[in-house]
Amino acid sequence: MVRISKEAMPSLVKILSDILVCPLSKHPLRYCEQSNSLISDSIGVSFPIKNGIPCLVPRDGKILEEEDASKPDNDTNLSTVNEENQQRSA
Amino acid sequence: MRGLSLFRKKPMSLAFRSLCLSPFSSNSNLKIFDRQLKRKQRDRAAWLMPQNDPLLHTVAQNLLDRLHDCKRTFPTALCLGGSLQPITRSLRDHGSIEKLIVMDSSYDMLQACKNAYHASNNDDNVDALFLVADEEFLPIKESSVDLVVSCLGLHWTNDLPGAMIQSRMALKPDGLFLAAIFGGETLKELRIACTLAQMEREGGISPRVSPLAQVRDAGNLLTRAGFTLPGVDVDEYVVKYGSALELIEHLRAMGETNALFEMNSILKRDTALATAAIYDSMFSAEDGTVPATFQVIYMTGWREHPSQQKAKRRGSGTVSFQDIHKHFGGQS
Numbered sequence: 105m106v107r108i109s110k111e112a113m114p115s116l117v118k119i120l121s122d123i124l125v126c127p128l129s130k131h132p133l134r135y136c137e138q139s140n141s142l143i144s145d146s147i148g149v150s151f152p153i154k155n156g157i158p159c160l161v162p163r164d165g166k167i168l169e170e171e172d173a174s175k176p177d178n179d180t181n182l183s184t185v186n187e188e189n190q191q192r193s194a
Numbered sequence: 195m196r197g198l199s200l201f202r203k204k205p206m207s208l209a210f211r212s213l214c215l216s217p218f219s220s221n222s223n224l225k226i227f228d229r230q231l232k233r234k235q236r237d238r239a240a241w242l243m244p245q246n247d248p249l250l251h252t253v254a255q256n257l258l259d260r261l262h263d264c265k266r267t268f269p270t271a272l273c274l275g276g277s278l279q280p281i282t283r284s285l286r287d288h289g290s291i292e293k294l295i296v297m298d299s300s301y302d303m304l305q306a307c308k309n310a311y312h313a314s315n316n317d318d319n320v321d322a323l324f325l326v327a328d329e330e331f332l333p334i335k336e337s338s339v340d341l342v343v344s345c346l347g348l349h350w351t352n353d354l355p356g357a358m359i360q361s362r363m364a365l366k367p368d369g370l371f372l373a374a375i376f377g378g379e380t381l382k383e384l385r386i387a388c389t390l391a392q393m394e395r396e397g398g399i400s401p402r403v404s405p406l407a408q409v410r411d412a413g414n415l416l417t418r419a420g421f422t423l424p425g426v427d428v429d430e431y432v433v434k435y436g437s438a439l440e441l442i443e444h445l446r447a448m449g450e451t452n453a454l455f456e457m458n459s460i461l462k463r464d465t466a467l468a469t470a471a472i473y474d475s476m477f478s479a480e481d482g483t484v485p486a487t488f489q490v491i492y493m494t495g496w497r498e499h500p501s502q503q504k505a506k507r508r509g510s511g512t513v514s515f516q517d518i519h520k521h522f523g524g525q526s
Contacts, residue, residue: 155305
């Protein structure tokens with residue numbers, strides 16, 4: 105069996121779809137080539153890849169800015185949650 | 195060496211934050227260990243750790259011995275944090291593994307492991323993926339790996355049952371969970387010495403070595419996490435050191451120093467030296483070495499699968515035990 109270990113990225117993407125999920129929501133992750141990071145769309149957090157090693161500790165994740173957050177309904181969900189919180193605190 | 199001399203300069207307060215182990219929290223919000231501090235300690239340990247630590251090596255060998263007892267092969271293996279290098283080395287040599295996922299919460303530790311892995315890489319066909327992640331938040335898809343190995347890592351989790359349940363979910367049906375954690379008798383000498391020294395010098399005690407997991411808990415944990423065919427066994431290793439300070443150096447090199455959330459971060463030099471003196475005078479052997487006990491609990495469990503043997507329904511037996519006794523002639 106011949107495997108080319110140098111091609112880190114394609115294998116990473118494959119393993120990503122096979123095995124890795126978001127550590128918090130357990131939903132699939134998406135690889136973003138532009139920022140070289142793994143993005144969890146379900147909670148709007150990006151996890152960096154340093155030197156070919158994905159860092160999936162929740163503390164390493166960055167919350168994405170609103171314009172990056174993919175789906176508009178995420179925002180509405182968030183705002184309803186906020187409203188609920190406000191109601192609770194009121 | 196630069197790293198080493200750097201750490202020597204640190205005050206003694208670091209030296210005696212010694213190893214501690216988890217009591218089991220039922221409440222996942224309860225914070226016993228400072229995971230962030232643990233990451234830093236492991237970052238540091240990555241530079242201090244010797245290539246072949248005999249204790250870690252022995253434990254890893256013992257743990258993986260259990261794999262050789264299984265006829266089943268494990269194409270995809272996940273290796274959780276702890277003593278990574280001995281485990282990855284042995285796992286790769288094991289043969290049946292095609293894809294190896296190595297995980298740790300410390301980036302430096304993982305990078306060191308990756309470098310060592312690639313340095314000794316002799317064109318084998320094991321796919322290795324290195325991954326920084328937290329055992330408490332396992333980023334592994336459900337039913338995707340055949341084997342989960344954790345060697346001396348899980349005793350630092352705040353929510354051990356939770357971490358084990360997540361491991362079970364990550365396993366495919368009939369997948370194997372193998373773990374080694376430090377148990378209750380570990381560092382009992384140091385615990386005694388710390389307590390006595392603190393009583394003597396400060397008139398009170400604070401947790402330097404925290405409550406430990408007991409052997410009987412391990413079985414309960416496995417059952418509670420939903421593993422079938424649970425197995426627990428215990429080994430005790432006595433390591434001999436030149437002095438108590440060498441023990442602390444070793445603990446630090448393994449990244450096993452205290453990370454209790456509510457620990458007293460100040461340790462007076464006075465108390466530290468008193469601890470070392472008490473340790474030496476109470477426990478030193480005739481040849482001048484001081485022993486330290488490490489108790490390791492090995493746990494094995496399987497994810498449920500219909501092919502596994504299980505107990506019959508209660509009351510379904512048709513033969514009386516008295517008859518069996520008669521049949522075999524009451525040899526006992």
